[in-house]
Every structure is written in C-alpha cells, then in structure tokens.
Amino acid sequence: MVATIPNVRNGAMTGKRYIESLRDGREVWLDGKRVDDVTTHPAFKDMVQALADVYDLQNSDQYRDEMTYVDPESGVRTSLSWLLPESREDSARKRRNSQLWHMLTWGQLGRSPDILAPFVCNMVPRRELFSSFKNPNCDFGENILNYYRYCRDNDLFLTHALGDPQVDRSTQPQNEKRAVPEDEEIALHVVEETPEGVIVSGGKQLSTAAMHSNETYVSLSATFFARNDPRFVLAFSIPTNSKGLKILCREPVGRWFGTWGHPLQMLDEQDCMLFFERVLVPWDRLFFLYESPARVFAFAGPSGADVNYAGWANLERALYRFRLLTAVATMVAEAIGVIEYREVASKLGEMAANCEMLRLAMDGFEHSSHKMSGTPSGPITVWVPQTTRRMTELLREICGSGIVMQPSEADLANPELRPYLERFMRGKDVDVEYKSRLFRLAHDLGMSSFGMRQDIYEYWHSGDPSRNRINLLRAYDQSDITDRIKELISKPLPHGETP
Secondary structure, three states: OOOOOOHHHOOOHHHHHHHHHHHOOOOEEEOOOEEOOOOOOOOHHHHHHHHHHHHHHHOOOOOHHHHHEEEEOOOOOEEEHOOOOOOOOHHHHHEEEEHHHHHHHOOOOOHHHHHHHHHHHHHHHHHHHOOOOOEEEHHHHHHHHHHHHHHHOOOOOOOEEOOOOOOOOOOOOOOOOOOOOOOOOEEEEEEEEOOOOEEEEEEEEEOOHHHOEEEEEEEOOOOOOOOOOHHOOOEEEEOOOOEEEEEEOOOOOOOOOOOOOOOOOOOOEEEEEEEEEEEEHHHHEEEEEEEOOHHOOOOOOOOOHHHHOOOOOOOOHHHHHHHHHHHHHHHHHHHOOOOOHHHHHHHHHHHHHHHHHHHHHHHHHHOOOOOOOOOHHHHHHHHHHHHHHHHHHHHHHHHHHHHHOOHHHHHOOOOHHHHHHHHHHOOOOOOOHHHHHHHHHHHOOOHHHHHHHHHHHHHHOOOOOHHHHHHHHHHHHHHHHHHHHHHOOOOOOOOOOOO
C-alpha cells in the first residue's frame, strides 16, 4: 500500500494557515457558478474569517492553555478537540474547550471544527476491531490510527456526509433493507478497485460546512445503513479538494439587503450536496469496506455518538444556544415592559428551566464518565431537538409583532425620521437604538431565514428524532420496576370486603 497521508506536523491551526488551506482548487458551486476562492466570495468570506478568528484565539495568551495541549506522543501543541481523554480531568478540559468554541461563535455552529474531531477520536480505541475487517490491500485499524495522528498534528477541520440523496425513499423503510437493489445512479458506492485505491461515484447529503473544511469524512447514515449490495458499504475520509468531488451550496442565509443589522448571520456555515464522479479513495484512507452493515454498526455505533468522548461539542453548543435565546427573550421582555406579566414570566421561567435541565444533565455526565469512554448522551439527542423548537417559539411569542417590524440603521440616522422613531418605536426606559438592535438580534434567532435554518438543523442534527426515540426505548432498562409490577399483579390485588 502506498502512503498518501502527508507526514507533516503544523500543530494547532492558526487563522492565516486556515485561510490559506482553503485556497486549494476545491470545486465549489453556488447559484450556477463555480466559486474561484471561498475565502473572498461574499457568501462565504465572513464565515471563513469568523473561524480564522477563533483559530487565532486558541493560540492567544488568553486561551492557549484552555484550548490547546502539547501531545506527549508527537510533541506538537494542538487543539484539545483531538485529545484522547485518560481521566475525568481530561474530559473536563475537553468540555471547557468546547465551551469556548461555542461561546466565541454564539452557539450557532453545528459543524465547528470541534464537532467532527470526536468522530475520528472515537475510532482510535477500537482500531483493533476495525482491523478485523480483513482486506488484502490495507489494515483499516492502522489507517484509523495514522489518519487520527495526521488530523491531530495539523488540527484539521473535518466535515462529514452520511445520508443518501433525498430522491425516492419509498423503497427503503427506515433501518431496513431496500425492497429493490440500490440505485447506482444515486447512492455512493465503489465502481472499481485499482492499485491506488477504490473509485467511488454517487451522491451524499447533507454536508454542512463542506466548502469550509479541510477533509470530508464519509460513512453510512444510521437510518439508511442497511444495504443489499456490499459495494455501498464503506467509510473513508479524503481531502475536500479531491478530484471529481463537486460541492453544491444552498442559497446563503447570511446575506441581506440594506442596513438592517444582523449580527449572527455572518455565521452562515452553509449546507451542501456532494457529488462524487469517479473519485479516488486511497487505500490508506479507507476505514471499512464491503462489510456487513450490522457488523460495522455493532463495532462503530450508528454515528460514533455512543463514544463521543463526552460529546461536549454538541452539548455545549446546545446549552449556549439555549442560554442565548433565554437572555435575548428576557432583555426583550424588559425593553417593552412585559417581564412582570404572569404569562411572560412563566414563559421565561420555562426557558430558564430548559437551560438548567441541560446544564445539570451535562454536569452529571462529566462526573459519571470513565476513562476512554463517552457520556450516555442518547436521552439528550432525543430531548434537545424537540426542546430547541419550543425555545424559539417562546422567543417569538415574547417578542410579539416587534420581531417583524424594526427600523434599519439608515432609518435611525435619518434626521427627518428620527423624531418619529424616538416617539413611536422606543421601549420602556430604553431608546430606539437599543430596542431596534435587540429586536434585530431576536429576529436573527427566531424569524430570519438564518434562524429557521438553525431550527431545522438542530432538529435533524442527531439524525431522525423518531429513530432516536425508538432506539432509546429499546435500550432503556426497565427490568427492575417491570419485575416488581409483574410480581404485584401475579396475585389478586388488595380489595375491599364483599358484602
């Protein structure tokens, strides 16, 4: 097997190095045109710069010790996202790193660089199991370890793609094999083996932040993993600029007209379709191939979430997002003088309760975690998606019609309009500038196309919510109480005397 993974150690990513890494000839399409440079295109440049800023902060005197570590194996200082925890203290350090990533990006990035690192980390302690998937061309366990070291030593940004394109799913019930063979025109599969690797073709959705990533990790969706044909069973990771990989971006939600302020819409991380047209996947970048899906998922878990090294990235993002929604809703209620209304205070209390429920659950996870293991986050993957929609609904209800109508910065600066704005659009003890900008922030979170995208993303982020609830039920041990109930009803229940 010819090694294709570079033997380089650049250490923790910096803003400058990250921006330069994206100028690699990747094939990105937006609105019918190929994008020459994602770092300068108006639809992408703000997001690229936001990530570059955080990369610089992780190397700053203020955050270096909280966001990076010197790896004892390589001697390279890199991101704590890539740390394999050996203790609860290590887990706490990873949690703090995730807190900072999401604090610095306002809890709006479902695919920050801190999110996908655990997908690779998860496989490292199981590499011997992956080695049991025999292939004469490579050792999958060895591939995993080498790839982990490469990502760790260079602090690479990964995206992933798991699902089949949403074309015709009527022939494949969830978690079951298709009633007919897989469609070779649609689903990603191996079309040829070569001495260098396998050639793959097909499509994948939905790959968030693909145009911003260094590497693209591809595997199977937990909902549609059952395959008839082994050619459709594979997992790998390749450079995002790989020849034959086309990236189609959705309509941006971060661009707007005029001077209405939108402070969060610069954090449009994009979502993409991936089209593979005879893409070469080198042998040393494959993690499994042609295996029984049931066997693969028994080893690897449906998405790696079961050993997500405390899964802090996703949990901390959800918590910061909940706290932000609650704080904005509270400030809005104060700004329009309704915080003492019983109904409004009750809604704010519900939002605060959700924040505390999630925080307490996370504290419990941290203190119950064990060496080289993750947290039992399954219940949270059920609770967060259904709760996040409730949180944005409560924000909209508290804002009322004000979330729809607010003046722009140009309106505020117009001397003819300003007296009317001060008279009719101010708040309770706050001027029109404060109120309009606060409501614009609420608009970003609860009403804009950006906010609606966030809602949809959070709902589907952990996969099909119904599937997750079913899997939770199947794994939920109720034997202790059901045994007591069975014993209770095994004989006549206590009853009164018969007259």
